Amino acid sequence: MTAGSFSSRDVGDPGPCDVCVVGAGPAGLLVGLLLARAGVRVTVLEKHGDFLRDFRGDTVHPSTLDVLDELGLGDRVDALPGRPVRALTATFADGTFRVADFSRLRIPHPYVLFLPQWDLLEMLAAAAAEYPTFLLLRNHAASGLLFDTPGGPARGVVATVPAAPSGRPEATRRQAEIRARLVIGADGRHSTVCAALDAAGRALTRHEFGTPMDVLWFRLPRWPDDPEGVALHVGAGRMLVLIDRGHYWQTAYLIPKDGREETLAAGTGALRAGVAALAPWLAGRVGAIVDAEDVAFLPVRLDRLRRWHSPGVLLIGDAAHAMSPVGGVGINLAVQDAVAAARMLAGPLRSGAGTAEVTRVLRAFQRRRWFPTAGTQLLQRGLGRGLIGPALAADAPVRSPRAVRLLDRQPALRGLAGRLVGVGLRPEHVDTPAPRQAPAHAPASPS
Missing domain, CATH: 3.50.50.60 (FAD/NAD(P)-binding domain)
Known part of the structure; x- marks a missing residue:
């Protein structure tokens, strides 16, 4: 002891x-x-x-949804307030491109569930x-x-x-x-x-291994006629990831590694302007970022x-x-x-x-x-x-890499990208579900 x-x-x-x-x-x-x-x-x-x-x-990725199905929990998952996303897009200075397509996967759950x-x-x-x-x-x-x-x-x-x-x-x-x-x-x-x-x-x-970025997280309102899914916007020295959560966008603002203090020192006005520059269609709602309390920091x-x-x-x-x-x-x-x-x-x-x-x-x-x-x-x-580091170091508009344009042109490659993200390199499976038994104790201790 x-x-x-x-x-x-x-x-x-x-x-x-x-x-x-x-x-x-x-x-x-x-x-x-x-x-x-x-x-x-x-x-x-x-x-x-x-x-x-x-x-x-x-x-919640397709392979995880498969595991929950194998445990007999699929109906319980369906009852939760999840939002399925079937594709990923990326926006650069020269346009918006489709980079992953989960709907092409021949699996029980051809989507990522945001829950x-x-x-x-x-x-x-x-x-x-x-x-x-x-x-x-x-x-x-x-x-x-x-x-x-x-x-x-x-x-x-x-x-x-x-x-x-x-x-x-x-x-x-x-x-x-x-x-x-x-x-x-x-x-x-x-x-x-x-x-x-x-x-x-x-x-x-x-x-x-080191990474080129850290992340600031915040929420922005989502309007009914907004695009759906997950979108990446790439600009000079900054990147924006928008995750469709139904009534709001869960937003990741990628900044250069260890750049948090400099970004926050510039003020929330500069942050709002940066978001609007990356995704102009969000300009009317960046006011939801009132002060630093609305922004969470994730050191990557x-x-x-x-x-x-x-x-x-x-x-x-x-x-x-x-x-x-x-x-x-x-x-x-x-x-x-x-x-x-x-x-x-x-x-x-x-x-x-x-x-x-x-x-x-x-x-x-x-x-x-x-x-x-x-x-x-x-x-x-x-x-x-190949992508994030150069974009965060850039001081001019960032054009799409050749690989991104190739993904956009080739549906099969978008499906492969969807498999790598949604299923992974080695999905695991469980055995046939065991019969349920009555609980012997409460699910949690008293607080």
């Missing part, structure tokens, strides 16, 4: 589990659901009390709670890992949790332990699990751990390989990680496999998922060098 940790009995013991998942995003909830469906005892920790946050990654992520997460949490071996603990923020011996495998997670009110501010949060045979870090690019491994002297080397990272696991620990999704927002593929890759991890780990965990055998599975998992991850990152790096 690590020094200074406290027993979870202090705050209500959830009991030991086979797997403790840190992070209740799409990958964390899905890996928890799939493992619980296979009879593995799973506890998922979520540091917030709810999912009501303004996520930027609200894309508020909180709705997707609540749906996944409710579906997972129907399995008696699943437990979601909200308001549980992972703060470290448990080790029974200095050189031994991780044996669980230390979390800060709500404490009963006592009138003392320092007593509003306490520590608890969730003991587990395996910890899965699905907690994003600033992973607490990865940091805990570093603190324990088990650092995992990270390969940074593109990196990959050389090794995604340590004895007793597996990292998936952005915790193992942070993706740039290009193509919105990060969530899809994380979901595919979750599906492959659950499929490969369920049998060994259910049969009581020891640390050595589980570690062999973790190595096999990384080998399987390395190609689609590295291949996708290679494509993102190519777009950064």
Whole structure:
């Protein structure tokens, strides 16, 4: 046991589990659901009390929709307020070009579904709670890992949790332990699990690739006669990505790397003018950007751990390989990680496999998922060098590259681009759905 940790009995013991998942995003909830469906005892920790946050990654790709269908959740997805997008366009100084066409794909879901992520997460949490071996603990923020011996495998997670009110501010949060045979870090690019491994002297080397841009996010009103879908506008020194969310445009304003302070110092007036210059049809509504409070900042990272696991620990999704927002593929890759991890780990965990055998599975998992991850990152790096970087460095109007014009002329190539974005290099699948059982506990802990 690590020094200074406290027993979870202090705050209500959830009991030991086979797997403790840190992070209740799409990958964390899905890996928890799939493992619980296979009879593995799973506890998922979520540091917030709810999912009501303004996520930027609200894309649900065709291969993810296939996974949800395979789990029997297609009807539940259909009931959510999603908006299907079937094509991507890019606008340059010399015109607007079609660059990806999902409608050409011969798959069950030939579109990308733009869906508020909180709705997707609540749906996944409710579906997972129907399995008696699943437990979601909200308001549980992972703060470290448990080790029974200095050189031994991780044996669980230390979390800060709500404490009963006592009138003392320092007593509003306490520590608890969730003991587990395996910890899965699905907690994003600033992973607490990865940091805990570093603190324990088990650092995992990270390969940074670098990106040419950062992103400012904001919303603009969408009018009924606006174009539909996702559009890219490319100008000198700036780029604009517009994501159709029905009644508003989720807008990404790409700026040169580390250019946030300079952009904001120029004032929101300059930002509004830049948006209007890129997309003149938005000029009448850029007033929705009132001040800096209306603008969120995303520092873009593109990196990959050389090794995604340590004895007793597996990292998936952005915790193992942070993706740039290009193509919105990060969530899809994380979901595919979750599906492959659950499929490969369920049998060994259910049969009581020891640390050595589980570690062999973790190595096999990384080998399987390395190609689609590295291949996708290679494509993102190519777009950064060939299109995004030159455009953000330009001081004159940017004309369309030859590759973009070729995509516009060749429907088959647009379909291939749609497959790379929407399906990916190695989609994963689940087994035949298991029968549902009545939940053994509430889907979430009291806040």
